[in-house]
Amino acid sequence: MTRTCLAVILAAGESTRMNSSMSKVLHPVGGRPMIAHVVESLVDAGISSVALVVGRDADQVTSAAKRGDIEISAFLQTERLGTGHAVLAAKEAIAKGYDDILVVFGDTPLITAAPLMVARKALAEGTDVVVIGFQTADPSGYGRLIVENGELQAIREQKDASEEEKRITYCNGGLMAINGKKALDLLGKIGNANVKGEYYLTDIVEIVRASGGTAIAVEAPEAELMGCNNRAELALIEAVWQKRRRHELMVSGVSMIAPETVFLAFDTEIGQDVMIEPNVVFGPGVTVESGAVIHAFSHLEGAHVSAGATVGPYARLRPGANLGRDSKVGNFCEVKKAQIGAGAKVNHLTYIGDAFVGEKTNIGAGTITCNYDGVNKHVTRIGANAFIGSNSSLVAPVSVGDGALVASGSVVTEDVPADAVAFGRARQEIKPGRAKILRERYQAEKAARKK
Ligand code: UD1
Ligand code: CA
DSSP states (O other): OOSOEEEEEEEOOOOGGGOOSSOGGGSEETTEEHHHHHHHHHHHTTOOEEEEEEBTBHHHHHHHHOOTTSEEEEEEOSSOOOHHHHHHTTHHHHTTOOSEEEEEETTOTTOOHHHHHHHHHHHHTTOSEEEEEEEOSOOTTSOEEEEETTEEEEEEOGGGOOHHHHTOOEEEEEEEEEETTTHHHHHHTOOOOSTTOOOOGGGHHHHHHHTTOOEEEEEOOHHHHOOOSSHHHHHHHHHHHHHHHHHHHHHTTOEESSGGGOBOOTTOEEOTTOEEOSSOEEOSSOEEOTTOEEOTTOEEOSOEEOTTOEEOSSOEEOTTEEEOTTOEEEETOEEEEEEEOTTOEEEESOEEEEEEEOTTOEEOTTOEEEOBOSSOBOOEEEOTTOEEOTTOEEESSEEEOTTOEEOTTOEEOSOBOTTOEEOOSOOOOOOTTHHHHHHHHHHHHHHHHHO
16 A cells, blocks of 8 residues: 555543553553554554554553654643544644544554555545444443444444433444544544543544445454443453464464463463463463473463473463473472573473573572672572482572482582582481380370370
């Protein structure tokens, strides 16, 4: 398409119905602010000029929307007088003269590029105003689309709708494409004579028709146009987003036994033939290479899992966990900011933090890297082919050389050279017959108490 386009994102609303200390567009979906999803769809649709209308939490909303590959200029809507008023906050940008003006809402994060392109195509074919609509079983809260003879006559807001109009299930998704040559003129004619006393963007439909122009509605799936006004809707949107992303991953070659129990983040990357068992949560920043297995009830965030590695069940990988090829992090283990070498095993009830574990090293059950002295964090370095006996504490900063062996139950406070054995515990003593003597004494004491 050679036509120029400006997208105006409305994100200045008060978010009253969210009952939140922050703007709703900052609330996360798939682990990142809603507004960032909207911007991504614009980028996917090939749009590079974006005007962002901000009000509440202006600075945070602007920085959540920003990204490296496009320019976004922010405009402050100082008073929240409605969506029609909000678009005009970006008057200066619109006045630069674009072929197409696209208006999108910051609280509609499931939108994809497809309907935006369809709307622009209709503008290119000569329509003046194109509204993206959707059919829904529960239209409450949405503006209703009044269509006759294939033309959009008007959009009626819920509060202004008659009983008959309220029964319409074809709704305004909040996305609109406007002929750029007429946009400022049409927007300038919007008034506020309605129940809420707001300037409704939706009035533009009747305005354009009154001036002899044309308006149509094009339908898109409900799952792309759900708006978020309160937290119940936020949860519904999250559910739709998760379902969509799981589907994409499964189709790309990832196995999930119970996909509805797996939760993904916007940037989760999972390779082919990875198996994900039930109840796994991915926070932001996780990459999993092909053939890895993520067993049930694991939680991963900011971590990398190399090919063939296995995680869990019940493992927690925190930011900076980097698992080498074919390594294992097993049940009830926590790994943070640590490199686990290829083929190394961290199998049971262990904490590895701020550490390097060499290739093929075995970390016994209950090992703890004591990385924190209450003030600073310190590093533990364990070489390749080492063996850390169960229930050992490695008090950082400390290092264990290649091939070294740490006896179980050790508290290691000094560096262990390669191929050395470190004992960090009291030696065992045997007292023959002593248990019997003690037992008889305790029994006598108990009997004496009962008398
Ligand atoms: C709006 C539409 C409704 C549509 C629905 C789709 C209008 C009048 N109504 O209703 O037809 O079905 O979206 O989700 O347009 N905003 C501002 N400044 C303002 C007011 C709002 O920037 O002064 C922003 C909000 O931050 C939000 C968006 O505009 O991102 C929509 O506003 P909202 O109040 O949520 O509109 P709805 O009542 O949902
Ligand atoms: Ca809304």
